[in-house]
Amino acid sequence: MSKYRLDYLDELEAEAIYILREVAGQFEKPALLFSGGKDSITLVHLALKAFRPGKFPFPLVHIDTGHNFEETITYRDEMVARIGEKLIIGHVQDTIDEGKVIEQKGKNASRNPLQTVTLLDTIAKHKFDACIGGARRDEEKARAKERIFSVRDEFGQWDPKRQRPELWDIYNGRIHKGENVRVFPISNWTELDVWNYIRRENIPLPTIYFAHQRDCITRNGQLMAASPFLNMDADDIVEKKNVRFRTVGDMTCTAAVESYAFEIDDIINEIASSKISERGARMDDKVSEAAMEDRKKGGYF
Amino acid sequence: MDILKFITAGSVDDGKSTLIGRLLYDSEAILLDQLEALHASNRKNDDGSIDLAILTDGLKAEREQGITIDVAYKYFETDKRKFIIADAPGHIQYTRNMVTGASNAALAIILIDARKGVVEQTTRHSFLVSLLQIPQVVVAVNKMDMVDYSEDVFKQIIADFKKLAAKVNLDNVTYIPVSALKGDNIVYPSSKMSWYLGDSLLQHLENVEITIDDSSAHARLPVQWVVRPQTDALHDYRGYAGRVSSGSFKVNDKVTVLPSGFSSTISKIEVYDKQPEEALAGMSVTVHLQDNIDISRGDIIVNSAGQPQLSNVIEADLCWMDTRPLDTSLTYLVQHNTKTIRCKIQEIIYKVNINTLEKDFDEEFKLNDIGRIVIKTAEPLAFDPYQVNKANGGAIIIDSRTNVTVGALMLRQSVE
Ligand SMILES: Nc1nc2c(ncn2[C@@H]2O[C@H](COP(=O)(O)OP(=O)(O)OP(=O)(O)O)[C@@H](O)[C@H]2O)c(=O)[nH]1
Numbered sequence: 001m002s003k004y005r006l007d008y009l010d011e012l013e014a015e016a017i018y019i020l021r022e023v024a025g026q027f028e029k030p031a032l033l034f035s036g037g038k039d040s041i042t043l044v045h046l047a048l049k050a051f052r053p054g055k056f057p058f059p060l061v062h063i064d065t066g067h068n069f070e071e072t073i074t075y076r077d078e079m080v081a082r083i084g085e086k087l088i089i090g091h092v093q094d095t096i097d098e099g100k101v102i103e104q105k106g107k108n109a110s111r112n113p114l115q116t117v118t119l120l121d122t123i124a125k126h127k128f129d130a131c132i133g134g135a136r137r138d139e140e141k142a143r144a145k146e147r148i149f150s151v152r153d154e155f156g157q158w159d160p161k162r163q164r165p166e167l168w169d170i171y172n173g174r175i176h177k178g179e180n181v182r183v184f185p186i187s188n189w190t191e192l193d194v195w196n197y198i199r200r201e202n203i204p205l206p207t208i209y210f211a212h213q214r215d216c217i218t219r220n221g222q223l224m225a226a227s228p229f230l231n232m233d234a235d236d237i238v239e240k241k242n243v244r245f246r247t248v249g250d251m252t253c254t255a256a257v258e259s260y261a262f263e264i265d266d267i268i269n270e271i272a273s274s275k276i277s278e279r280g281a282r283m284d285d286k287v288s289e290a291a292m293e294d295r296k297k298g299g300y301f
Numbered sequence: 302m303d304i305l306k307f308i309t310a311g312s313v314d315d316g317k318s319t320l321i322g323r324l325l326y327d328s329e330a331i332l333l334d335q336l337e338a339l340h341a342s343n344r345k346n347d348d349g350s351i352d353l354a355i356l357t358d359g360l361k362a363e364r365e366q367g368i369t370i371d372v373a374y375k376y377f378e379t380d381k382r383k384f385i386i387a388d389a390p391g392h393i394q395y396t397r398n399m400v401t402g403a404s405n406a407a408l409a410i411i412l413i414d415a416r417k418g419v420v421e422q423t424t425r426h427s428f429l430v431s432l433l434q435i436p437q438v439v440v441a442v443n444k445m446d447m448v449d450y451s452e453d454v455f456k457q458i459i460a461d462f463k464k465l466a467a468k469v470n471l472d473n474v475t476y477i478p479v480s481a482l483k484g485d486n487i488v489y490p491s492s493k494m495s496w497y498l499g500d501s502l503l504q505h506l507e508n509v510e511i512t513i514d515d516s517s518a519h520a521r522l523p524v525q526w527v528v529r530p531q532t533d534a535l536h537d538y539r540g541y542a543g544r545v546s547s548g549s550f551k552v553n554d555k556v557t558v559l560p561s562g563f564s565s566t567i568s569k570i571e572v573y574d575k576q577p578e579e580a581l582a583g584m585s586v587t588v589h590l591q592d593n594i595d596i597s598r599g600d601i602i603v604n605s606a607g608q609p610q611l612s613n614v615i616e617a618d619l620c621w622m623d624t625r626p627l628d629t630s631l632t633y634l635v636q637h638n639t640k641t642i643r644c645k646i647q648e649i650i651y652k653v654n655i656n657t658l659e660k661d662f663d664e665e666f667k668l669n670d671i672g673r674i675v676i677k678t679a680e681p682l683a684f685d686p687y688q689v690n691k692a693n694g695g696a697i698i699i700d701s702r703t704n705v706t707v708g709a710l711m712l713r714q715s716v717e
């Protein structure tokens with residue numbers, strides 16, 4: 001017996017790699033959901049560590065709302081070319097064109113809720129039995145309750161009252177036909193852990209994570225990037241601001257924070273001293289106390 | 302910096318979630334928007350103050366009923382350590398969720414309501430904490446504010462718990478009198494209990510020592526995945542990927558692959574672009590062997606000088622977690638490390654009566670029952686007794702009709 005312990009980042013990394021390899025070993029057709037955000041970028045880096053010099057035993061899947069930040073898409077395509085792995089894109093626009101969902105109207109219209117349908121369609125089309133995602137338990141109180149292997153029924157629904165026991169490092173990925181498992185290898189990481197890891201590993205990131213000048217408007221007390229996708233009217237005042245994004249999703253639901261953090265060290269300092277959580281900048285979580293839980297029950301990531 | 306994983310345990314309403322809420326609140330680990338949500342919530346304490354339990358009770362049903370249903374994981378750190386908290390439910394119906402959280406914990410905080418003392422769930426959870434071999438235990442006697450911060454009450458509960466601890470084999474117990482609601486002895490020492498001279502809960506958590514087993518005799522590497530790039534440049538590349546579950550391996554170590562029994566020598570250890578000389582417990586690595594032997598997922602690489610038991614009839618402790626009782630005529634699946642095979646529970650040796658901690662002999666194994674059984678597996682398992690090596694002694698039972706995890710096994714010994 002000794003007091004030797006792995007450093008916390010090594011421990012988190014080793015756990016995530018272990019989980020990724022369990023997915024590879026247990027499933028027929030897994031996929032890694034890649035959103036272009038820092039968490040899924042971290043996942044890709046971890047997958048390199050888990051499987052190189054071999055190929056990934058899964059494709060990357062991007063559910064594209066069509067309302068992405070341009071920088072995200074540029075980054076995605078460059079990264080895929082660099083690592084030479086397969087990318088599958090599910091377009092929310094296709095789901096709209098097929099008449100399966102209807103575009104929201106009004107000032108707060110967003111495609112964010114629509115993407116669940118595109119995700120489920122993409123899973124069904126490719127018969128994915130496991131989807132790896134970058135969600136973390138520290139993000140939100142419903143996520144804090146979710147297993148690392150989270151079983152979803154045929155409709156993608158999460159039933160928080162009937163989660164399987166999950167003991168030690170033994171993950172039970174057995175499912176019936178039609179069901180699938182959402183797997184969260186970085187469940188135990190905090191936002192700061194992700195940033196410290198990105199710094200340690202020198203992982204390149206899309207430029208929107210760093211402070212830059214951008215046209216913004218203020219909505220419900222939050223700074224939103226002015227874009228053709230945001231329904232604006234005469235009351236909306238466009239101002240140039242120095243901002244960066246803490247989390248990156250659809251342009252219509254991701255708020256910016258004012259920031260002068262140009263380097264990763266600045267960002268880490270900023271987050272370490274921040275008094276607001278990362279999800280505080282997501283309009284989609286502000287709807288009600290159980291917004292995330294309700295979305296997950298409906299098949300959302 | 303290292304990470305301490307701990308769990309809360311104890312009976313329903315003893316104040317587990319409130320305690321975690323208080324720990325986070327007083328360590329200033331709660332951010333403004335979360336605090337705002339706390340204030341805005343309509344679940345409040347009787348005196349109108351904010352209810353700290355809703356920080357972890359994240360499900361709608363939990364907030365409605367005021368109880369915890371499933372484990373919540375919370376994260377915070379101090380200058381000394383990072384913490385991963387699993388806030389478990391106390392309700393007997395959700396014992397399997399408590400077991401889920403407890404299985405990975407290095408420390409358990411067992412709460413006891415100062416007014417009620419040791420109750421049935423205290424016994425059950427203490428028994429589970431012992432069975433799961435959680436190395437460190439804190440008994441937090443909570444709601445001291447409701448017993449006038451009485452030292453006598455605290456002492457009486459210690460005396461009662463010591464009797465229980467002796468029966469369930471718990472040692473390393475630290476006792477702390479607290480009030481989660483008022484914040485006494487959680488982060489800050491209490492001014493109301495000057496008779497208590499020990500550490501506050503947080504001080505204790507920051508300083509408690511955790512050890513790992515890194516002896517090469519217990520070196521175990523369950524193979525998860527074989528890396529075979531099959532490109533021209535890497536034609537002969539064949540790496541065995543997995544996480545060292547216990548002990549440590551070095552380059553040139555003599556190893557044996559089980560269950561086949563073939564031996565070889567480690568020629569290289571890789572972690573992505575690095576080639577460390579040593580693979581330590583907890584590390585995810587890819588190892589290469591000198592000889593070309595057939596190895597696939599489900600096999601385990603061990604140090605030849607310290608081999609596990611290899612058997613297909615094994616005595617084990619079992620915690621049953623399904624609403625359908627255990628059926629000894631049914632074929633189940635057992636998952637041990639990276640291997641999943643068919644099995645039967647061949648014999649129920651006894652069940653433990655949680656009230657008396659005595660053995661029951663002729664009963665069905667139902668939800669939340671704990672006892673000793675003999676399992677027969679379709680192929681031999683390479684295991685260590687859970688008592689000696691947790692990482693290679695735990696396994697789960699899966700019901701192949703539902704695919705649900707229905708049992709937790711702590712393997713003990715081969716009975717062949
Ligand atoms: N007076 C007093 N009340 C407390 C204290 N700690 C918790 N409570 C109250 O006890 C009740 C139950 O608290 P919880 O924290 O929800 O209990 P729990 O142990 O998490 O319950 P389960 O998770 O459902 O098992 C709540 O009304 C708390 O306000 C304390 O130190 N003093």
Ligand SMILES: [Mg+2]
Pocket residue numbers: 317318319354368369388389390391
């Ligand atoms: Mg609780």
